[in-house]
Amino acid sequence: MSKQFNVPKPVYPWETLQSPFAGAFYEEETNWYDQDYQFLSKEAMARYRKMRLIDVGPFMIPAATEKDKVLHATRFAIYMTVTDDYAELLPIKEIAAFRDRIFEVMMGDDPRQEEIGIFRQMQTNRKEWIDLGMPDFWLERIAKNYKYRFVTDGIMEESPYKISKDIPPIPLFHLIRANSIGMIPFVDLICPSTGFALPDYIYNHTVIQRIIMLQAIIVALQNDFATIGKELAIESEIFNIIKLLQHHHKISFDEACEEGMKIHDELVNELVTLSNHLPDFSPYQKETDEFIYYIKQMISGLNNWYYQSGTKRYEPGGFAVPPNGKGETIERVEIKYF
Template sequence: MQKTIQVPKPTYPWPTIQSPLSGTFYEEENNWYDRDYQFLSSEALARYKKMRLVDVGPYMVPTITDRDKVRAIARFVIYMTITDDYVELLPVAEIAAFRDRIFDVMMGDDPRPEEMGILRQMQTGRKEWIALGMPDFWMERIARNYKYRFIADGIMEESPYKISKDIPPVSLFHLIRANSIGMIPFIDQISPLTGFALPDFIYNHTVIQRLVMLEAIIVALQNDFASIKKEIPIESEMFNIITLLQHHNKLSFDEACAEGMRIHDEFVDEFVTLSNHLPDFSPYQKETEEFIYYIKLMISGLNSWYYRSGTPRYEPGGYPVPPKRNGETDQD
């Protein structure tokens, strides 16, 4: 009889809040899939419709009750997730072309009728941000973070390892995963929620950027714990802290889980320390503290979504495996 895998769950030293909007966007989500994601296979679409990805938005911003604001975040979650799933094993030149086109659309270029519908979702997202009062400098910030931090420094750096099945050193893994998890542009979504975009002198400050990076690393690690059962049978999925620690440190699965959680908790401790000792960002101290507060809710909210939303994404057979480089579909 196969041994049942026991995987620990992360916890956080701040409250996890339940959103009243969880479960309210399913019909809209299905309409988005049917209208703008027809470039996916019918099997992939069927799996996405069961994942409840649209609920990631409410879970991560649980104190926001404005449906327009939460819808914009939910839309972003879906097209960011599908971007990652769809391109991760494509040739680098194809990823780069898609990356550049995404940037153009996020900066205001209209998708052509023959282009993939995901670009129309991105165009709609831009219109939502404008309606929520976002300035041009913020538009460029999120577009650049999506292009460079998420795709170029994340997916495109991760992809060669997934194709070759090589395993990077743990220190490099943290940096690549922090980008490929997509949380750096996702954090930008706090600004439409609050109606205030942090000015560059605050956003680019060393402490704020370290907190942004820590959030991304922490979320990447919590994702590793949530997804390890799903990833074990997928040949290309080597980018998981548990797998890396087993390989590099010659640990058993249980030992790697314990060490991975210790690493996770160290990053959480650093995040808490820095967030409790922010520099003076006058006259925007209150807005900066609010920004950090929402980052905390995003961390604990996403962790809650993994275990409480009922998503099958991290169960065997629930994940839409990406196309191989030759255009075929990998098997799960």
């Protein structure tokens, strides 16, 4: 018998486009898994094939109407997810070595024949970005964001908490999750999708950087609501805003959901306000407006992916449920969204 929990879904104050490429890349996905992901266990491969990660690109970049301007993001979404799942099981020193090798390949070094196939996917992605007109400064930007923001400030900061089961304060949790969710390098993918590499002076502007950070925190919170069933099923999983609010504020599950969604909605309101009051970025105001538009579509598009794509990543069978301290499996839970 399972316990039932009622969980709200995030909503957004802008219209979300529907990509013509949703469901269109399953042949490519199968080929990638067969050719470059055989270093994963058979169990892991079976789970990945159920996740529909191939649709993350179309859902998050729904405004792109050319196949090659979506496919690169789908390739990235898969190896970014595998990077997270693979690295979090490694000791910190091995994560650092893996991270450094990723950076070298993303900067143009050829994968060695004996290396795991994920590096070939990264090399192919770099070639796709070059074919889409991305300059060297942008290639270095995404490589650095992947190395430092995603792996170093995200996965490597989150890993000790997952091992120790310590519970971070909520402000620190937001920062770690904003990085570990991988959205800061993912936002970079807007540029090859639009065909315009946002110049450094615009990308590094305080307002643009705040909007990017807001996107990352919002998506992390969105993920917490969509994945709470997994965290409830695995007793040791504490890196979720709902669980942290329950712990720190000594409140019920329903109250934590309400408080977590309030935090989410306030951040969305801030993003909308900033996007409506951008500085003058002439002569690239139109391109900057498009960049912000794509950020909004990424947020709501990923939200739709959780509930509309049919992904099994966060259901029993899509993730491994460990035994608890008494040698029993964690009780199954049922999530009802409203």
